[in-house]
Amino acid sequence: MIIDQNKIDETIKIIKANGGHGIQKCVQCGACSAICPGVKAGFPLLCRALIKDLLNGLLEENIENSSSWGCQACNRCTEVCPQGVRPQEVVFAFRRYQANELAFSTSAVTSQMNLYETGHAVFTDPKEARRKVGLPEETPTSAFNEAAQQEIRTLMDNSPMGELGLF
Amino acid sequence: MAKVGVYVCHCGSNIAGVIDVSAVRDFAESLPDVVIARKDLFMCSDSGQEMVKQDVRDGLVDRVVVAACTPRTHEPIFRAAIEKAGLNKYLFEMANIRDQASWVHGNDHEGATEKAKLVVASAVGKARHLQPLHDKFVDVTNAALVIGAGIGGISAALELANMGHKTYLVEKEPSIGGIMAQLDKTFPTNDCSACILTPMMVQAFNHPNIETLAYSEVADVDGYIGNFNVKVRQKQTYIDWKKCTGCGDCADKCPSKTPDLFNGSLSDRRAAYIMFPQAVPKKAVVDIEHCLNCAGRTIGTQPKINEKTGKAILAPCERACRAGAIDRSLPLDPGGTIKEIKVGSIVVTTGYQVMDKGWFKEMAPASPNVITALQLERLISATGPTGGKLLRPSDNEKPHTMTFVSCVGSRDVNFHTHCSRFCCMYMIKQARLLKEKYPDLVINMHFIDVRSAGKGYDEYYTGAREMGINFFKGKVGGLEILPGDQLRVLAYDMEAGQSIEYSSDLVILATAVELPPDATALAQKLGLQFCGNDFFRELHPKLGPVETAVAGLFIAGCCQGPKDIPDTVSQAKGAAAAAAVPLAQGRVKIEATISEIDSQKCSGCGICEPLCPYHAISMRDYTDRARGVIERHAVIEMSSCKGCGVCTSACPSAAIKLHGYEDEQIYAQIAALTA
């Protein structure tokens, strides 16, 4: 690995601009990774490992890495971190960077599309199943409410997500 | 007319990097009564001082203003210089154009230069009105007080006593010894703690120059370096220590049980108890909060009489004591007794406490098998609750897998940001001792990083690796309670980049070192301040490590910051040496810049008396024989006055003069600043 101060500075700037303000407080103690369900599930580049790579300036190099999408936003890392890093915010900042560069995982793109269309990130047609158990076919949610869907679309079109041109 | 000399310092680039020193010098020259204005790269250097001295010797100047850095560090230097040249040292004034101008206005060179001119003008204004003053001296009480008798306090007291000074050693617990008395063995040589500590405890207790006041606390302090008046409250023991032989029979018979804090609450002790087997003094006390008042024997009441035998019905402790040291019919004052002592200097060595596991919700504090490292010391000590056998608290079974968790509450912005400094080493010590004794025991140690700075310390650590103790870099994230009182350890291996999860029988938390809560009250009594890490603050982090802001008051050991035994002893001996200085000198100087009351002007209103934060003012009656009346005046005890000026500004009769800060001097400063 080559230590390139410009790359390090640039990476930290981008992560902070995207909300990962605490990144430089990290002392690499590993407590976050000890309790992270994502790390346990086999996403290696989460919490402290992701922070370490970013502190080394490895931003573009990791752009296709899908570990960040394994974060459950459970925030246990934030709870145990002794330095007030708020690792989850760093993970999300990295995700925002990935999203801005359109480096989505397929699953992430699908869930964004679902959200835009139905108001649910994960959506399967429930009609069949509901009819079988004698429930009204349509759920009382945005999925079957055109006005609610319109509201959600307006919100998304006007958010940074709209600027990505996915929808 | 005064002849003022002004000397402006560049302080390398500290001042000259921002301020136009030549402009300030030119300006100074134009001020009234200024006869000479010079500048130099470093005024405090030999050549800089020589320049001032020469001008004094040549009779050119009789008032000196140095425009430089802070009087806190440099005023004494320049005062000494002009004194050497033959001028009264109080004919000196410092203009702090570094802290007050160049440092705080680094981005505004012009503004800083203008401000520096004002600061100089103000100092010159005052200097024109300075009067010669003379220091006074008071005799010193040749005795010292050491508060807190852990290894730090014992070391300091022995040092002072061996120098020939009478030393009072005050300890709040029934025995001296401190936390070292609770330890099993000590790193890095593994010598038994009691074996090296007990002889020192005995030596201190028997020393002809040391008076040990155990089970005592400082109730009140007043006075000043050389002459402190201290009230020590000797807590009520409810047992006559003159008669108590330390046999422990009362404790054997006492039915009341309460957690034994000395054993980390891993076992119980009685209400009547001796603190630990090697206690010094070896005396029993009754912990009255937990006393059951057996046989209706509340303190100060006569015993009931057995109708059949006609004998008094005594409490078990009274009956057990063959020395007759327990007599519950005596009306003993629960407040204890106050002993007044006079000392010339004070050393504070009140030590530390470790954080309770209850603070750490993610570390399964509810499990009996999660204990602090200090509790483990008791668990492996031969005098501990298990006689030195490693048995886990939940079921008294021998653990197979055991876990050490470092930095619990230390290096953590939620608790203490400081490193507790000796935990890495004692955890390695405990692991080594256990691995030696139980080779089959699996020991997993989890560190953020191992801090083993010190002679022989790193070798101690690397040696532990060779003994088959497992080291993992990575802080433990949490513990979960599993069936069978097992603990699931959620850890991480930094080097491998993998999470670790396993079941452990016993988990040791190295909890943070902090001041005990009663340290705050003591600090208020003594005038001690706290540092950023909430330990007692030393005068200077590098050059005044044992001194404090209060003259004659010194600190050492863990109350100043976490440190191990070798460092505690070194610092304690250093503090003792510093505390011996005023005692050896026999008299202390009272700076002349203190307040004085003009009895002719004093109306005796008494407004000043309660205002003085140092209790230096008292009201006294005088008989004016000529007029045949009794008059009241305020008087200031000069050894207590610190020259704060509160009384001066409050006196409605303008009877109080603060030397060195007299009205006309201060008005001259204001006039210069507002010109």
Ligand SMILES: Cc1cc2nc3c(=O)[nH]c(=O)nc-3n(C[C@H](O)[C@H](O)[C@H](O)COP(=O)(O)OP(=O)(O)OC[C@H]3O[C@@H](n4cnc5c(N)ncnc54)[C@H](O)[C@@H]3O)c2cc1C
């Ligand atoms: C688990 C553990 C293991 C350790 N193992 C080692 C080791 O192997 N080797 C090593 O070098 N160090 C070790 N240490 C560190 C060691 O305990 C300290 O260095 C040492 O105890 C510091 O001594 P001290 O005198 O400053 O404080 P303390 O030991 O805390 O003594 C302070 C004394 O002052 C008394 N006191 C407190 N407040 C007052 C008051 N207001 N009035 C009167 N008296 C008061 C207390 O009762 C106590 O007796 C260990 C620490 C722990 C927690």
Ligand code: SF4
């Ligand atoms: S918030 Fe994300 S990174 Fe943090 S512990 Fe949960 S899954 Fe891991």
Ligand code: SF4
């Ligand atoms: S817990 Fe905090 S300090 Fe420790 S590695 Fe994770 S982010 Fe860094």
Ligand code: SF4
């Ligand atoms: S009266 Fe004596 S024996 Fe009874 S509880 Fe109190 S101290 Fe113990």
Ligand code: SF4
């Ligand atoms: S100046 Fe006055 S108020 Fe201040 S310490 Fe001296 S006597 Fe007390």
